[in-house]
Amino acid sequence: MITSVKIVTQVKLVPDAVQAPAVAATLHTVNGLANWVSEVAFVNGAPREYELRRHTYAYLKEQGLGAQVAQHVIKKVRDAYTTLHANIRAGNLGKPGSKRRRKAESKPVTFRPEAAQPYDDRCLSWQYDARTVSIWTTAGRLKNMRFACSPQALKVLQQYRKGETDLVERDGVFYLIAVCEVPEAERYEPDGFIGVDLGIVNIATTSTDYQAAGRHLNRYRKRQLALRAKLQKKRTKSAKRRLKERSRREARHVKNTNHVIAKTIVTEAERTGRGIALEELKGIRTRVRLRKPQRVALHCWAFAQLGDFIVYKARRAGVPVVFVDPAYTSQQCCECGHIDKKNRVSQSLFTCRNCGVVAHADRNASRNIARKGDAAWTAGRESRVPATP
Known part of the structure; x- marks a missing residue:
């Protein structure tokens, strides 16, 4: 079918x-x-x-x-x-x-x-x-x-x-x-997985070292937030009209950015014959507790839209996609597997307390996600062992 x-x-x-x-x-x-x-x-x-x-x-x-x-x-x-x-x-x-x-x-x-x-x-x-x-x-x-x-x-x-x-x-x-x-294109058997770590500072970081920096998008959103605050103070009909226009413009800008990122990731996976492993982030907004400035950034984060774009583009290209549990992916060393909260020194720096590996935190997490994706795919495949007579 x-x-x-x-x-x-x-x-x-x-x-x-x-x-x-x-x-x-x-x-x-x-x-x-x-x-x-x-x-x-x-x-x-x-x-x-x-x-x-x-x-x-x-x-x-x-x-x-x-x-x-x-x-x-x-x-x-x-x-x-x-x-x-x-x-x-x-x-x-x-x-x-x-x-x-x-x-x-x-x-x-x-x-x-x-x-x-x-x-x-x-x-x-x-x-x-x-x-x-x-x-x-x-x-x-x-x-x-x-x-x-x-x-x-x-x-x-x-x-x-x-x-x-x-x-x-x-x-x-x-x-x-x-x-x-x-x-849909016929889904192929992947030769490994590309792990995708989603974030705010870096929108997406893959285990193949592709990184979509969020600096430009975050600055754009911050500028739009300041402009919205000015317009909201005016309380005029023209100000409300401009607010609607800016809201739609921002949504289109974010959507286009996510389309470009999703296409880049799916194209890389298709070219190398690999699958894509994504974090299952559903409900993250209700699970985490953050300070007020961080809440604004989290609620503006369009991770679900980016995930949907990756999934449907992958289905059109026949690229396998799996979702994995994101637990401890930012605290676990991708080399030795040691898990420690102190391994994550800062937003961008990861230093393993066990083996001493120093890496970019998001790249380390993406490699952990790739490994989990490979394990999930292997566990989910149908057994090829002949049935016992």
Whole structure:
């Protein structure tokens, strides 16, 4: 059975002077009606999708929505409540009775006027050669609407696009975000593992001596933090708008940095025929106790995003990935295996109290992670010993 990796491909819509108002009005209309459906769901205790459809479908049709679009609006609302309840059960909105949780439970889910609206193939069709789309709007079907994207993105769309596509507006610009299912490459048997130590001072350090320094990113975040503080003091509408713009800009910058790092690590593993060993850091923010300045750095640390990027790029390339326990990787000597808290002299210096090895602390940790990855892979493989007759 061939498995696939789900990725999203974003293209920019380029509507003309007549098409742009129709697209904007469509988004505002469907999200306004989604807010009405959300109120109905809230009053009725967020029923199942079929029951919610019974309460709302006829009214949505009366407001001029097509059958498919009305179904998507109802499903979007139902999915939003499913996500809300999952976050509540997981404790992501605080403990029972907390202010944040009470606020989330006391009012209906709301949608911004520019929020994403899903489209299926009945509401949206693609003409790849002409780089145009035909899309449903409240003003009727709009044909020959141009879109722009890179040649690589166009190739992925042509070969692997499957499922729904979201229409979204950001800063007055319209985008289509399409789901693509890319087949995984066949996973090979690794000749050893590359250990990846994730951190804040150094974003990623590998056992092959590749190091992605976090100096530039940390300075960028510090500068953005100071600018946000200045804007927050103003409390004006323009300041709030600028805050949103800066927040999105910072997120894009961090995302691009993580993409570059992930691609470098996966390419090195594929070239050398090795696998990748990553630390299992889930829940680290709740496990560690830090001073206030350190908390800011920890909560800005996008280690989960970097890990996800490495995993999906590795799956596309057929590179094996294992997750290992990070316990004592920074205190254990990669040469003799001696574990001592005093071995970690400083953030960057590791000196073994047993054998005297001196090394960069992150490189030492990455080599320990590589060894653990090799052991985990060996332990997880199926036995090749013939069965006893």
